[in-house]
Amino acid sequence: MSYTKIKWIILFLPTVTIGLWEYIRHQFLMPYLSMEVGNWLSPVIIYVVSVTLLRQLFDMLENTRAALDQERIVKGKLEERQLLAGELHDGVAQSLFLLGVKLDRAKRMYDDPQVQETLNDISRTVSEANHDVRQAIADLKHVPRSGETEEVSLAYRVWEMIPLAGVQTQLDWKLDDQYIQPEEQAELLACIREGLLNIHKHARASQVWIHSEGNPTGWQIVIEDDGEGFHEQSLQLPGRFGLKITAERAQWRGWTFALQREQERTLFIIKGGQHDE
Structure with missing residues (x-):
């Protein structure tokens, strides 16, 4: 049952209950119940309905609201993850890629073995960092499967x-x-x-x-x-x-x-x- 339907039922149930009681009371029970007894029974009936049906409906309302809040939280976290993944891709990942290209150019410009060794070490470090960033982007873009929760x-x-x-x-x-x-x-x-x-x-x-x-x-x-x-x-x-x-x-x-x-x-x-x- 949807959140809106539960709210409408909670709103109208006491009115419908008291209206139905007054109809039955005046149509069928007047010969057997005095006016004073009938008036006392009205709040009793409302109380019984409240502690039975309305209490269950309130529990359902709270559970539905909690589920909706959790869904909004999860959606917000997913949107944040997608935004962060986009920023990493457009910022850090692109910068590392360009740095790798420039290192490749630098290695072709110098023949000194020590310079080549240093540039190779830097290139490996950049490559590892780029791999880590790409893996982080993939993890951030991972969308939980249906039914999968944060727990x-x-x-x-x-x-x-x-x-x-x-x-x-x-x-x-x-x-x-x-x-x-x-x-x-x-x-x-x-x-x-x-x-x-x-x-x-x-x-x-x-x-x-x-x-x-x-x-x-x-x-x-x-x-x-x-x-x-x-x-x-x-x-x-x-x-x-x-x-x-x-x-x-x-x-x-x-x-x-x-x-x-x-x-x-x-x-x-x-x-x-x-x-x-």
């Missing part, structure tokens, strides 16, 4: 990000959403996204595993890959700022972030709460 589980959102790793990935998610505050979930997803993108760009892995676990005292997420590993010096190279941002995100939220190598596998670890070591 999507963390496990599902992580599952949607699996293709970012670029290789076969296994997901073992045992972390309940209740252990992470809603305002923290966006930051956590950004960290996981950076971990998967880092594997795709640099690890040369053939297999990735995502594990998670949690309880009321703390939680832990581990992204594991069988790639070639990393060197501390390489993390300081130009363009390798993603892991630094991840560390800053974790520190800001009071989490623990670690990148370590164990048994020829790289572990990208984020811990939150009072998780025991």
Whole structure:
């Protein structure tokens, strides 16, 4: 039933009820009911109708209004996402594309090996940044499927990000959403996204595993890959700022972030709460 119909029913139901009661009372019940008793019964009947039919209608009205408000919120968020995607495409993405073109021209102008190496490094950084921006635009333009709401589980959102790793990935998610505050979930997803993108760009892995676990005292997420590993010096190279941002995100939220190598596998670890070591 539509929101407008419910309002009209609530408006006219008491009038129709009292009118119907007065008709029945005068046509059929006058020989059996005195005028005083009939007058007392009128508010009683209105009260009974109010606590039964009208109460249900008010509940329906509130539910319908809440659904409409949620629909408006979702529509507004989608419009904001589309606007932001357009701004990224027309601004940052186009600038990165033009920068790449200019770098290609510069590489053809200089023969010095050191200059060529520097320009190649800058070109790779620009290419990675352009890829990230394009992926962000694609994510922003994603339109939720019919029936999909904003209340999507963390496990599902992580599952949607699996293709970012670029290789076969296994997901073992045992972390309940209740252990992470809603305002923290966006930051956590950004960290996981950076971990998967880092594997795709640099690890040369053939297999990735995502594990998670949690309880009321703390939680832990581990992204594991069988790639070639990393060197501390390489993390300081130009363009390798993603892991630094991840560390800053974790520190800001009071989490623990670690990148370590164990048994020829790289572990990208984020811990939150009072998780025991």
